[in-house]
Amino acid sequence: MAASLIIEHLTFQYSDGTPPALSDFSLTVPTPSCCAILGPTGSGKTTLLHLLVGSLMKHHPSSIAHGSIMINHVRYEPAPKEVLFPTVGLTLQDPYVQLSGIRETVHSEVALTLELLGTEPSMIDAQVQKTLRELGLYELSHRRPNTLSGGETQRVALATVLVADPLLLLMDEPATALDYGAQAQLKSTLRHLKEKTTLLITDTHIDFVLEVADRFVVLDKGTCILSCSKAEFLAHLPELGNLLPVDDWREVLKLRERRSPHTERVFKALGFT
Amino acid sequence: MTNYHLGPKSALTLLLTTCAFTLPWKIQLALLCLVVLLPFIAPPLRPISPKASRTFLKFIWFSCTLGAVIVFVNGLLIRGDEITYEFGPIVLSTEGIVFGLQTAPRLLLISFSILLLFISTPIRSIIDRLQESGLPRTMVMVLLLALYFVETLPDRIERIFVAQEARGAPIRASLLSRLKALVTILSPLLLSSLSESVERGTALELRGFLVSTLSVPPPARARTPHIATIVFLCVSLLLVAYRILVWLRP
Amino acid sequence: MSIMVQNLSFSYSTDRKILKDVSLTIAPGEFLLIVGRNGVGKSTFLKLLNGIRKPTSGKVLIDGMDTRENSVASLARKICVTFQNPADQIFAPTVFDEVSFAPRNLKRTDPESIAQKALQLCGLEHHKTSHPYDLPPAERKLLTIASAVASDATYLAFDEPSAGLSSIEQNLLEHVITSLLAEGKGLLVVSHDLPFFFRYATRVVVLENGSLSFSGHAEELMEREGILRRAGLRLPPLVRAKRIISAMEKKREVGGDDVVTL
Structure with a gap:
């Protein structure tokens, strides 16, 4: 089951006098689907994710927020003040930090999540195995977490959250640390996942999310400057040069303007559907 | 008891x-x-x-x-x-x-x-034994995180030494120069390790640590x-x- | 005057060789891009260049200085290696102290103005007195790059310098690269970001199973699909688009169906 997400006029300041990290942000994400939150460093992407999961309001009680967030038909005004895990799961930008470092094997690292949630001990093993299998990590079950490659660490980090079956999954720049091979693997995992979960993925680049997301939001200094479907996003791409690395894509879009008979198929092959 | x-x-x-x-x-x-x-x-x-x-x-x-x-x-x-x-x-x-x-x-x-x-x-x-003896789970987790911090500290020091050397500091020249370098990096190092520990703690919280009231010690x-x-x-x-x-x- | 890597082999233990018989040269003014899968030994290769690791066999000469006979600190005048993770190398209490560390240790004349110039080049001037850990991750990465620039070494080597940078910092990085090349520095970059670096690289080498499976120009590499796939590399979007179009045209000519896969 996937959770619906409706954000209305959300404004957030870390403290009085600082510029808002998010201003008047609204977003409705249908279920199940995948939404990409794009923008350069400091545009408010991470702030948004931490607001949604509840950790931000919890740890910054002096922060100022307005608006409302509705997750899975529960309304929070302005935002949740307690961590909503396992309803909402969040993977951090640095997968090495996501892993606790206090467990000896991948299996027990993933099981830690369920132990923390107080899951019935006899249920834990089966649930962990199922998650590891789904993410293609079963072979790594007995490896030490600190001996994994970057791509493997990223997927184990995802497993530590997915094992609790979150209804809304937030991922902070999951593609950043990965080479292309590992990215491709993660992409196929996420395409599968978005069939049953609501996904929010942030990125500073567009290549990765273009092949995964259905909806695109572009943030600039806390303000939403674009929130649209993939087709509209592509149409606006040439104007986003100062926020996202789109130079290459701009050239690709010029090809489209030529309207040769097969360009649409080229775009499909490139992930523009 | x-x-x-x-x-x-x-x-x-x-x-x-x-x-x-x-x-x-x-x-x-x-x-x-x-x-x-x-x-x-x-x-x-x-x-x-x-x-x-x-x-x-x-x-x-x-x-x-x-x-x-x-x-x-x-x-x-x-x-x-x-x-x-x-x-x-x-x-x-x-x-x-x-x-x-x-x-x-x-x-x-x-x-x-x-x-x-x-x-x-x-x-x-x-630490497992401590938990068995009835130490609260929260305490045990904090101990384990602190332990991770201590365990990784020597590696971090070594890596920063290497980075300093790569920028011309004669770290291996003598014990004294190593000691001097250690003194200068110790506080920033503790700060960076601490900020990482905080992040690790956040990650654990996002995985349910302290969220559920159901957890009981084994x-x-x-x-x-x-x-x-x-x-x-x-x-x-x-x-x-x-x-x-x-x-x-x- | 150049970096000469001659029949270099390296292993941490006897059972697995990380590098096998690698030879190459890099001259000042060149940009060498080193690519390959994660964990293939690219980072180890950089550590062999400035003597942090010593060759198991073969040798590395930096402008004639053998890395086995010279200390890392003395080689640092010639070559500055920057690692992937900023947390492994940032240690000073302020951004300025961090950047001026290398010129002061290397006894460059007027280290302050060298550091100032490096900060300017990397767009970090306004953070001069900040604590490095107050900087967002992407700017911390730029800080490590500024620190390397300030070393004023003839050769600068970077491990994944573009990772985690958004377009703002990427533009700055482009600026840094072109300035350094114009100054005649020799650049070595380890990365899997071919779409970003292929424009600047005068040469690309692919590291595979410990040896160089390719050495040549980026344009040539982009024709070698097998190598690209094995090295976990992605083509720039425009190149991909053009490939697809030409493949479609070819199929159209021979009257095949329209299905084209990447």
């Missing part, structure tokens, strides 16, 4: 510490030699990792130096009637040396007895004490009793 039982290794540490306070220094010195050999001859006390055994070997050298320094400094500083050695301004008194010889084995015996426990036991299992396993534990504890008690008797004798 606690269910905690002392393990044989902890009991041995206790016994050796008791010896350090109750037995004459010559016996302590003999005992010290035995203790140094223990990790090589007693399987339960074998170092758990190559790193642990390196630490142990390093500590042997370090303790030799430390012992010599203690004896020398005591000889130098404690004035006495009898002079064992004289060379220019360096005058070593016999009383000082004897006092040094009484102090050094005691200090080293205690150090080695604790080290013996730590090189042969994964710290995690010590039931404590009933344990019967190991025979070695009983023996070590009894010998410790006997030694203390003997010492008290000697002290009470008119």
Whole structure:
């Protein structure tokens, strides 16, 4: 089951006098689907994710927020003040930090999540195995977490959250640390996942999310400057040069303007559907 | 009421510490030699990792130096009637040396007895035992995170040394330059490690740590004490009793 | 004057060789891009260049200085290696102290103005007195790059310098690269970001199973599909688009169906 997400006029300041990290942000994400939150460093992407999961309001009680967030038909005004895990799961930008470092094997690292949630001990093993299998990590079950490659660490980090079956999954720049091979693997995992979960993925680049997301939001200094479907996003791409690395894509879009008979198929092959 | 039982290794540490306070220094010195050999001859006390055994070997050298320094400094500083050695301004008194010889084995015996426990036991299992004894899960997690912090610190220091060297700092030139570099990086290093620990803590919180009120510590396993534990504890008690008797004798 | 890597082999232990018989040269003014899968030994290769690791066999000469006979600190005058993770190398209490560390240790004349110039080049001037850990991750990465620039070494080597940078910092990085090349520095970059670096690289080498499976120009590499796939590399979007179009045209000519896969 996937959770619906409706954000209305959300404004957030870390403290009085600082510029808002998010201003008047609204977003409705249908279920199940995948939404990409794009923008350069400091545009408010991470702030948004931490607001949604509840950790931000919890740890910054002096922060100022307005608006409302509705997750899975529960309304929070302005935002949740307690961590909503396992309803909402969040993977951090640095997968090495996501892993606790206090467990000896991948299996027990993933099981830690369920132990923390107080899951019935006899249920834990089966649930962990199922998650590891789904993410293609079963072979790594007995490896030490600190001996994994970057791509493997990223997927184990995802497993530590997915094992609790979150209804809304937030991922902070999951593609950043990965080479292309590992990215491709993660992409196929996420395409599968978005069939049953609501996904929010942030990125500073567009290549990765273009092949995964259905909806695109572009943030600039806390303000939403674009929130649209993939087709509209592509149409606006040439104007986003100062926020996202789109130079290459701009050239690709010029090809489209030529309207040769097969360009649409080229775009499909490139992930523009 | 606690269910905690002392393990044989902890009991041995206790016994050796008791010896350090109750037995004459010559016996302590003999005992010290035995203790140094223990990790090589007693399987339960074998170092758990190559790193642990390196630490142990390093500590042997370090303790030799430390012992010599203690004896020398005591000889130098404690004035006495009898002079064992004289060379220019360096005058070593016999009383000082004897006092040094009484102090050094005691200090080293205690150090080695604790080290013996730590090189042969994964710290995690010590913490597991603490949890079994009824320590709250939250405390255990905090301890484990702190442990991770301490465990990774030497690696971090080494990596920053390498980075400093790569930018022209003569780190390997002498022990002094290493020490100087260590002093300058220590506070920023602690800061960065701390900020990472905070992030790690956040990640754990996002995985349900402190979120659920359902979590309960696992039931404590009933344990019967190991025979070695009983023996070590009894010998410790006997030694203390003997010492008290000697002290009470008119 | 150049970096000469001659029949270099390296292994941490006897059972697995990380590098096998690698030879190459890099001259000042060149940009060498080193690519390959994660964990293939690219980072180890950089550590062999400035003597942090010593060759198991073969040798590395930096402008004639053998890395086996010279200390890392003395080689640092010639070559500055920057690692992937900023947390492994940032240690000073302020951004300025961090950047001026290398020129001061290397006894460059007027280290302050060198550091100032490096900060300017990397767009970090306004952070001069900030604590490095108050900087967002992407700017911390730029800080490590500024620190390397300030070393004023003839050769600068970077491990994944573009990772985690958004377009703002990427533009700055482009600026840094072109300035350094114009100054005649020799650049070595380890990365899997072919779409970003292929424009600047005068040469690309692919590290595969410990040896160089390719050495040549980026344009040539982009024709070698097998190598690209094995090295976990992605083509720039425009190149991909053009490939697809030409493949479609070819199929159209021979009258095949329209299905084209990447």
